[in-house]
Amino acid sequence: MEKFENVSGVGAPMPLINIDTDMIIPKQFLKTIKRSGLGANLFDEMRFDDNGNEIEDFVLNKPAYRKAEIIVAGDNFGCGSSREHAPWALRDFGIKVIVSTSFADIFYNNSFKNGILPIVLPKEQVDVLMEDAERGENARISVDLENQTISATDGTAFKFEVDSFKKHCLLNGLDDIGLTMQKVQSIDTFEEKYKKSAPWV
Amino acid sequence: MSAPKTLYDKIWDAHVAHEADDGTCLLYIDRHLVHEVTSPQAFEGLRIAGRGVRAPEKTIAVPDHNVPTTTDRVNGIDNEESRIQVEALDKNAKDFGIHYYPVSDVRQGIVHIVGPEQGWTLPGMTVVCGDSHTATHGAFGALAHGIGTSEVEHVLATQTLIQKKSKNMKVEITGSLRPGVTAKDITMTVIGETGTAGGTGYVIEYCGQAIRELSMEGRMTVCNMAIEGGARAGLIAPDQTTFDYVKGRPHAPKGADWDAAMANWAGLYTDENAHFDKVITIAGEDIAPSVTWGTSPEDVLPIDAVVPNPSDFKGGKVDAVARSLAYMGLTPGQKLSDIDIDTVFIGSCTNGRIEDLRAAAAVLKGKKIKDGMRAMVVPGSGLVRAQAEEEGLAQIFIDAGFEWRMAGCSMCLAMNPDQLAPEERCAATSNRNFEGRQGRGGRTHLLSPAMAAAAAVTGKLTDIREFN
Numbered sequence: 001m002e003k004f005e006n007v008s009g010v011g012a013p014m015p016l017i018n019i020d021t022d023m024i025i026p027k028q029f030l031k032t033i034k035r036s037g038l039g040a041n042l043f044d045e046m047r048f049d050d051n052g053n054e055i056e057d058f059v060l061n062k063p064a065y066r067k068a069e070i071i072v073a074g075d076n077f078g079c080g081s082s083r084e085h086a087p088w089a090l091r092d093f094g095i096k097v098i099v100s101t102s103f104a105d106i107f108y109n110n111s112f113k114n115g116i117l118p119i120v121l122p123k124e125q126v127d128v129l130m131e132d133a134e135r136g137e138n139a140r141i142s143v144d145l146e147n148q149t150i151s152a153t154d155g156t157a158f159k160f161e162v163d164s165f166k167k168h169c170l171l172n173g174l175d176d177i178g179l180t181m182q183k184v185q186s187i188d189t190f191e192e193k194y195k196k197s198a199p200w201v
Numbered sequence: 202m203s204a205p206k207t208l209y210d211k212i213w214d215a216h217v218a219h220e221a222d223d224g225t226c227l228l229y230i231d232r233h234l235v236h237e238v239t240s241p242q243a244f245e246g247l248r249i250a251g252r253g254v255r256a257p258e259k260t261i262a263v264p265d266h267n268v269p270t271t272t273d274r275v276n277g278i279d280n281e282e283s284r285i286q287v288e289a290l291d292k293n294a295k296d297f298g299i300h301y302y303p304v305s306d307v308r309q310g311i312v313h314i315v316g317p318e319q320g321w322t323l324p325g326m327t328v329v330c331g332d333s334h335t336a337t338h339g340a341f342g343a344l345a346h347g348i349g350t351s352e353v354e355h356v357l358a359t360q361t362l363i364q365k366k367s368k369n370m371k372v373e374i375t376g377s378l379r380p381g382v383t384a385k386d387i388t389m390t391v392i393g394e395t396g397t398a399g400g401t402g403y404v405i406e407y408c409g410q411a412i413r414e415l416s417m418e419g420r421m422t423v424c425n426m427a428i429e430g431g432a433r434a435g436l437i438a439p440d441q442t443t444f445d446y447v448k449g450r451p452h453a454p455k456g457a458d459w460d461a462a463m464a465n466w467a468g469l470y471t472d473e474n475a476h477f478d479k480v481i482t483i484a485g486e487d488i489a490p491s492v493t494w495g496t497s498p499e500d501v502l503p504i505d506a507v508v509p510n511p512s513d514f515k516g517g518k519v520d521a522v523a524r525s526l527a528y529m530g531l532t533p534g535q536k537l538s539d540i541d542i543d544t545v546f547i548g549s550c551t552n553g554r555i556e557d558l559r560a561a562a563a564v565l566k567g568k569k570i571k572d573g574m575r576a577m578v579v580p581g582s583g584l585v586r587a588q589a590e591e592e593g594l595a596q597i598f599i600d601a602g603f604e605w606r607m608a609g610c611s612m613c614l615a616m617n618p619d620q621l622a623p624e625e626r627c628a629a630t631s632n633r634n635f636e637g638r639q640g641r642g643g644r645t646h647l648l649s650p651a652m653a654a655a656a657a658v659t660g661k662l663t664d665i666r667e668f669n
C-alpha cells in the first residue's frame with residue numbers, strides 16, 4: 001500500500017445522508033476479479049445517465065471537482081454492503097480523504113486498508129467544511145494525518161481522532177497480513193490450547 | 202468473582218489470540234464463509250504473496266450472488282463476467298483445499314442459509330464472511346459479521362482478524378407478537394427506532410420473550426438485518442430451540458464432542474447485571490406488520506400508515522426523504538395500502554428459509570396472483586427448495602402463478618439476470634431498499650413473506666391482518 005501523504009485541495013460536497021455502497025459502486029461492477037479500474041464507475045448511477053453520458057449537475061462532473069481528492073459527506077457515509085469495491089472505486093478515482101459525522105463500520109475499516117482516511121467530526125465542524133467545499137476552487141481544505149488536523153480555507157483547524165494502529169499503517173503504507181504474520185507464534189499457541197478446550201470447533 | 206459479562210464479552214474473550222497495548226486484538230476465527238464476489242482478489246493476493254490458507258477445514262465456499270436461478274443454469278452461466286467469477290471460485294476452492302458446494306450440488310444456496318443448514322455455524326463461534334449479512338449467524342449465539350476483501354485475505358492467511366472491541370447494546374422485545382406480525386417486522390421496527398446508523402460501533406444482543414418465542418429461522422431474520430441498523434453484529438443467546446436445530450446437522454458435533462459442546466454452550470448467556478452501553482425496549486404487542494416506503498431500511502412504517510412528508514423530518518433527513526419520495530414515485534399522505542405493486546420477490550438470506558416459504562404458501566393456498574403480476578420464489582438453498590417441494594409448497598406457488606426458482610441471492614441485489622426495470626415497483630422480502638439495489642430505477646418495498654404473498658394476490662401493499 002502507498003504511504004498516506006498530506007492532502008490539500010478542493011473538497012467535493014455531498015451533503016446527502018446515508019450514501020450507501022450501492023450508490024458508490026453499483027452491483028454490476030462487482031463482477032470483476034481485479035481491484036483496479038473501478039474509478040470509471042464510481043457513483044455510476046448518479047454520475048451517468050442511461051446512455052452513459054455525464055449528468056452535468058452531479059458534483060464530481062462539475063469542473064471544480066473533477067480532480068477532487070476530498071469528499072465532505074452527509075451522515076452515515078458508506079452504509080450497506082461490505083463490498084471493498086467501494087473504497088477501491090473511490091481510491092481509483094483519486095479520493096484520499098472523506099469527512100462525515102459518521103461512517104458505516106465495515107466501510108470505515110475497508111477504507112484504511114486502501115489508503116483512504118475517513119475523518120469523523122462533529123456536525124458543526126462538518127458544516128464548516130461543507131460550506132468551504134461548496135465554494136469549489138475558491139476554497140482549499142488541508143489534511144495533516146501526522147498531527148491529526150483538518151483545516152478550512154481560512155486556517156481554522158479541527159483536530160480529529162484516529163486509531164493509533166490504523167494511523168501508523170496508513171502513514172507507513174503497511175500491509176496488515178505482514179504485521180500479523182509477525183505474531184504467528186501467538187496464533188499457534190492460542191490454536192493449540194483452543195483445540196483442547198473446544199475440540200468440536 | 203469476575204465482573205458480570207455480556208454474551209458478546211464472553212465470546213470475544215474466548216477468541217482473543219493476541220492483544221496489543223492499545224487494545225488492538227487478533228481475534229481467532231472459527232468459521233470463514235466465502236462466496237464468489239468478494240473473494241477473487243483475496244485469493245489472488247495469497248498467490249502473489251506465496252501464502253496458503255491457514256485453516257482450510259474451517260473455510261467454506263459457495264457461489265450465490267451471481268448464479269442464475271432458472272433451471273436451465275445446469276447448461277452454464279451466459280453472462281461472461283459472472284461465469285468467470287464463479288469459475289474463479291471453483292478453482293480457488295480446489296487449489297486451496299477448502300470445503301465447497303458448487304452450483305451443481307443440491308446443498309448450494311445463499312452462504313448464510315447453507316452455513317447454518319450444514320451445521321457449520323455453532324453457538325459461541327466467531328463467524329466471518331465477505332458479506333454484510335453475515336450478521337445472520339448471530340441467531341445461534343455466534344459472533345458473526347461481514348468483512349471486506351482485504352480482511353477476507355487476512356483471515357484466509359492467518360485465521361484471525363484485527364479488531365477492537367465494540368460496545369454492547371441490548372434490544373429487548375417484551376411480551377408476544379400479535380397475529381400477522383413476524384420476525385421481519387421486529388427487525389424492521391427496531392431499525393425504524395434506531396435509524397441506520399443507530400447501531401454503529403455496537404454489537405446488539407436481542408432478547409426478551411418475543412425473541413425467545415421465535416424459531417431459529419425467525420431469529421436468523423432478526424439478526425440478518427442488524428447490519429441495516431449499522432451494528433457490527435446481532436446476537437441471540439442460544440437455548441433449547443437452538444440446540445434442537447443444530448443437533449444432527451452434517452457438521453454439528455457428535456457423541457462426546459456434542460456433550461462437551463453442550464456443557465460449554467450452557468454458559469453462553471449474559472450474566473445478571475452485565476453492563477450494556479445502550480438499551481432499547483420495545484413491546485412485542487406494539488409491533489405492527491411493517492413495510493418500507495423510502496430508500497433506506499430506516500424508512501419503515503406500519504402498513505396502515507401513510508407516506509410521510511419531508512417536513513416531518515429534521516436535518517439532512519428532510520432532503521433525503523424528498524429525494525426518496527421522488528425516486529419511489531410516492532406522494533406524502535398517500536396510504537401505504539394503496540400503493541400498487543408490479544412484482545413480488547420472495548427469497549434472500551433474510552427470508553429464504555423453509556418457514557418463510559410456509560408462511561407465504563399459507564397465504565397463497567387456493568389463490569391466484571393478480572393478472573400481469575410478476576412473482577417469483579427463490580429458495581435460499583437447494584435443500585430448502587427440495588423440502589418445499591416435498592411439503593407441497595412449491596405446487597401452491599406454481600398454481601398461484603409464481604415462478605419457482607433455483608437457489609441464490611437473485612433479485613435481492615440483482616447481480617444475476619433477475620432485475621427490476623426502471624420504475625418497476627417490487628414487494629420484496631429482502632433486506633435493502635437502496636436506490637438501484639434491485640435494478641437501476643427499480644422501486645423496492647421491504648416486507649415479510651406473508652405480506653409479500655398477499656401483495657401478489659391483491660396487486661397492492663396489503664395489511665395481512667385484513668387479508669383473507
